[in-house]
Amino acid sequence: MASAKPRVKVPKTAASGEIIEIKSLISHTMESGQRKDKEGKLIPRKIINKFVVTFNGKEFFSCDWAPAVAANPYMAFHMRATESGTMEFAWTDDDGTVYTDKKDLKVG
């Protein structure tokens, strides 16, 4: 698999104090390590095991994922908007690769 493609949906603006919903998606097989190939050999595990979201450099939400998270992992979560800035997303693969994305948010 080439690179995992992330897609995030963040509102462009928010009122101060408003709780916004953020949606994230990344294309990734999330190989569980349970499947067998045609020869009956176990296909090794290869998943995204960590998802971290920061706003203006401060982490406000993160997840640890196990193989039970479905392929093309989707995650929707929330943030209380207090100031304008940049939201950054990082997905870490078992092999150490980190996929990133970012979105700006205007508050007030």
Place this chain on the structure above:
Amino acid sequence: MSSKENPRKISRRHAILLVGAAAAAAGMLPRVSLADKEATEAAVKAAGGDGASSGGITLDLPQIAENGNTVPVGVEVESPMTADNYVKTVHLFAEGNPNPQVCAMHFTPASGIAKASTRIRLAKTQNIVALAEMSDGSFRRETVEVKVTIGGCGG
């Protein structure tokens, strides 16, 4: 019972008796579900959730999941989400999966609300357990059963 005459016949009966006695003694059941529940409770305990109280958690899952490969799950934990009273982590466990851990979601007061949704893989019909760790060190838990028509763990 002499083991000299017809040793094969007697030893087979003896073997069956032995296996039966061993199974009864070990309290083994034909299905693996009991061990899965134990593995889940061990995972809950490892996360600190021994003695977690119930209530305050909404765990949204379909009653019947057509495709075990991708089952939507939503969780919300009641909390003011202030600096001194917020939800730190919500763990999800799947009792009937090869491994009970599904994910651990870490919130902060800046989350505003301890609410998140994702999609998970379920091997078969089973209980899903949500365990919430609060900032004051207390835990809450909730369990929901999901019927799965086509399991999603093998190929």
